[in-house]
Amino acid sequence: GESVGLHLPTLSVQEGDNSIINCAYSNSASDYFIWYKQESGKGPQFIIDIRSNMDKRQGQRVTVLLNKTVKHLSLQIAATQPGDSAVYFCAERTGGFKTIFGAGTRLFVKA
Amino acid sequence: KAGVTQTPRYLIKTRGQQVTLSCSPISGHRSVSWYQQTPGQGLQFLFEYFSETQRNKGNFPGRFSGRQFSNSRSEMNVSTLELGDSALYLCASSPLPRDTDLGEQYFGPGTRLTVT
Numbered sequence: 174g175e176s177v178g179l180h181l182p183t184l185s186v187q188e189g190d191n192s193i194i195n196c197a198y199s200n201s202a203s204d205y206f207i208w209y210k211q212e213s214g215k216g217p218q219f220i221i222d223i224r225s226n227m228d229k230r231q232g233q234r235v236t237v238l239l240n241k242t243v244k245h246l247s248l249q250i251a252a253t254q255p256g257d258s259a260v261y262f263c264a265e266r267t268g269g270f271k272t273i274f275g276a277g278t279r280l281f282v283k284a
Numbered sequence: 285k286a287g288v289t290q291t292p293r294y295l296i297k298t299r300g301q302q303v304t305l306s307c308s309p310i311s312g313h314r315s316v317s318w319y320q321q322t323p324g325q326g327l328q329f330l331f332e333y334f335s336e337t338q339r340n341k342g343n344f345p346g347r348f349s350g351r352q353f354s355n356s357r358s359e360m361n362v363s364t365l366e367l368g369d370s371a372l373y374l375c376a377s378s379p380l381p382r383d384t385d386l387g388e389q390y391f392g393p394g395t396r397l398t399v400t
Binding site: 219 | 288317326329332340389393394
């Protein structure tokens with residue numbers, strides 16, 4: 174069945190370091206992947222997305238890497254800041270708007 | 285532009301009752317999706333509406349239903365509430381998909397439903 178999972182439920186990094194959050198997906202038919210950030214008391218917030226015909230996409234301080242061979246997705250956050258502390262979800266879509274979310278990784282940034 | 289709004293923000297109901305949650309999408313957005321978020325199951329897709337039609341549906345029982353109005357506002361209803369329905373219900377809206385992507389979703393703050 175469809176599933177999107179995360180390798181680590183919790184990640185703790187030092188302020189200023191780079192963070193890498195990993196995600197595995199199982200549906201090879203998925204053609205669109207998204208990373209969301211959710212802060213306490215708020216809904217998920219879009220960070221960055223990538224289509225399946227790409228293997229890398231960069232945003233402001235964030236980079237998403239897609240490895241379709243091993244069905245792996247990662248989010249890299251450069252120079253992590255305290256404001257980056259949140260739960261991060263990867264998600265996949267297989268056409269339409271039915272989005273399958275992963276379990277989430279909680280990122281702690283130590284000052 | 286104002287973001288996605290959801291009302292009410294908090295709700296307490298008892299088992300067996302029914303509940304209606306409301307979502308107002310971002311102006312101009314025609315697609316509205318609903319999700320249930322619980323600590324145990326995470327974020328799960330409920331359904332998606334576009335131009336008053338349900339286009340996609342998740343794996344939830346028929347007690348969960350929704351609708352969309354001509355102004356794109358959406359409501360979801362849960363009948364015969366169970367304790368397990370306690371969750372954060374999130375609504376997300378999206379503009380008409382562009383050729384370059386499948387459409388970014390913008391989430392509201394959610395409605396926290398507690399069933400006692």
